[in-house]
Every structure is written in C-alpha cells, then in structure tokens.
Amino acid sequence: MITDLDQNLKKVLEKIEIAKKKSPYNQDVKVVCVSKYVGSDKVKEVYDLGIRDFGENRPQELVKKYGELGNLTNISFHQIGTLQKNKVKYIIDKAALIHSLDSFSLAEKINTEAKKNGIIANCLIQINISLEENKHGISKEDVKDFIKKTDELDNVKVIGLMGMAPFEEDVEKTRPYFKDMRQIFEDINSGRINKYKLTELSMGMSNDFEIAIEEGATIVRIGTMIFGGR
Numbered sequence: 156m157i158t159d160l161d162q163n164l165k166k167v168l169e170k171i172e173i174a175k176k177k178s179p180y181n182q183d184v185k186v187v188c189v190s191k192y193v194g195s196d197k198v199k200e201v202y203d204l205g206i207r208d209f210g211e212n213r214p215q216e217l218v219k220k221y222g223e224l225g226n227l228t229n230i231s232f233h234q235i236g237t238l239q240k241n242k243v244k245y246i247i248d249k250a251a252l253i254h255s256l257d258s259f260s261l262a263e264k265i266n267t268e269a270k271k272n273g274i275i276a277n278c279l280i281q282i283n284i285s286l287e288e289n290k291h292g293i294s295k296e297d298v299k300d301f302i303k304k305t306d307e308l309d310n311v312k313v314i315g316l317m318g319m320a321p322f323e324e325d326v327e328k329t330r331p332y333f334k335d336m337r338q339i340f341e342d343i344n345s346g347r348i349n350k351y352k353l354t355e356l357s358m359g360m361s362n363d364f365e366i367a368i369e370e371g372a373t374i375v376r377i378g379t380m381i382f383g384g385r
C-alpha cells in the first residue's frame with residue numbers, strides 16, 4: 156500500500172501551506188514524519204525528499220532507526236509515543252525531542268539520564284485534552300503546577316505541549332480540542348510561571364492536522380498520509 160511518497164508528501168505540504176494562511180498565529184510549522192509504519196529504507200526516501208524530522212512511538216524502533224540513519228546530516232528523531240521509565244536510557248541521547256512527558260516520575264528519570272549523558276533533554280508535556288479516550292497526559296488543571304516542578308529539574312527543558320484530539324469522522328469536531336490546547340499554551344506563557352518560553356505546540360495527525368494548524372500548531376505528526384493507506 157506504500158505508493159507514491161513524493162506525491163503524498165507534496166500534498167501534505169500543500170495542505171499545510173493552505174492551513175497556515177488560515178491561522179491567526181502566523182506560526183512556522185514543522186512536519187514530523189511518523190515513520191513507525193515503515194523501515195529505514197522508506198525513511199531514507201522521505202529524507203531524500205527533504206524531510207529531516209521523524210517520529211517513532213516505540214523506543215526500540217527509534218534506537219534501531221537511529222543506528223541505521225543517525226549519521227545523515229541534520230536528521231532528527233522524535234519520541235512521540237508513551238515512554239516507559241526503564242526505556243529512557245536507550246533514547247535519551249538519540250531523541251531530539253520527547254513529545255510524551257506525562258508524569259513527574261518520568262521527568263525525574265529523564266533528568267537523571269540526561270545528567271549522566273551531560274545533555275539537556277528537550278521535552279513537551281503531553282496534555283490529556285480528550286479526557287475520556289486518552290488516559291495518558293497531564294490534565295489542563297494540573298499543567299501549571301507540573302511545569303513549575305519540572306522547571307526545577309536542571310536537565311529537563313520543557314519547550315512546549317503535545318496533545319491528541321479524539322478521532323472524529325467529522326473532523327471539524329476536533330477543533331475545540333486544538334483551541335483548548337492553544338489556550339493552555341498561551342496562558343502558560345502569559346502567566347510567566349515557566350522558566351523557558353514555550354515555543355512548540357505539537358498537535359495534529361493525518362486526520363486532523365489542517366484544523367490543528369488553523370488553531371496554532373507548530374509541529375504536526377503525520378504518518379498515514381505520507382506512507383499511504385488513506
């Protein structure tokens with residue numbers, strides 16, 4: 156089912172440009188190509204088409220692809236899926252950004268492993284915006300206290316938020332979730348409770364990235380629409 160990567164990617168990039176024009180935030184948008192569906196050969200094809208950021212949800216798979224492709228110029232791997240504490244040590248020096256910081260104990264573990272490696276780990280706090288369906292993530296009520304605590308960890312740098320809307324047949328129904336995410340993001344920055352200004356808002360997947368961008372996403376995570384299957 157993997158068909159014309161070139162055409163698929165062009166279509167995605169065109170849709171991103173159109174959606175950006177409808178956003179009031181005037182933001183840049185980075186595509187993280189979600190490569191969990193494919194092997195390194197296909198990742199290399201997408202790299203050759205100009206994409207530099209790739210997302211994996213399983214740490215083992217991130218480590219494997221990093222081993223095979225990590226020396227390509229400017230390639231970055233993102234940990235986008237749930238991260239178990241015992242897996243942190245494998246990806247800490249390989250992931251450019253961890254999108255799925257969803258508990259303080261995970262933050263502490265990331266801090267410890269980052270310290271061992273002499274690095275600062277860039278992280279996004281995963282927000283549980285679609286409460287009923289997605290159990291992972293920090294609730295919007297708790298996020299400010301959570302940031303205050305994580306900002307005390309020297310080797311963890313929270314640079315933004317990540318969220319997932321529930322799947323909706325009628326994609327317009329995802330909009331309130333993305334609006335909510337952007338509001339939380341703005342509130343944190345304007346409240347100045349955070350050590351680092353939040354610059355990244357990772358939201359939007361194949362089904363709903365256009366709405367997410369219209370509502371202020373700075374990173375979209377797209378797999379299916381690039382690799383086919385829709």
Ligand SMILES: *Cc1c(COP(=O)(O)O)cnc(C)c1O
Binds near residue numbers: 235361362377378
């Ligand atoms: C798989 C996955 C995506 C990509 O989803 P598509 O619908 O294939 O674009 C994005 N984010 C996360 C966290 C994922 O696990």
